[in-house]
Amino acid sequence: MARDPDTIQREIEQARDSLAATVDELSVKANPKRLADGAKTAARTKLDDPKVRYPLIGGGVLIALLLLRKLLR
Template sequence: MATQRDASEIRTEIERARDQLATAVDQLADRLAPKRLVDDAKTSLRQKAETPQGKAVLGGAALLVGLLVIRNLRRSRRNR
């Protein structure tokens, strides 16, 4: 047989659920804040860049950019 709850019990449960929902929404808002996402991405990239693989990738990218700059400078001098 189901027991009947009085209005104060129901009110208490609703308030508890409302508080839990408010806490969850606040946590989501904090996790998804644009500034926090940017800061997390920066931290992650810095950590990856400090690994040997990250240093190799950065070195390779720098070399590629350098070669492209040299190539474009040579082409622009030929076209004068």
């Protein structure tokens, strides 16, 4: 069963257009600046949570006190 050349050509063009759209979407999603901005926003959101912020502050103070103690000996 032979297929019409015009039909084959249309299918090829549709596949090419679909592939081009997919590549465009991937280039937007994989943009390093966009990924970095998303990671920065996620980190800031996480650090704004009091359940995370206060233990980090406490850990930082503890480390600072231990370093001071070691330096003063």
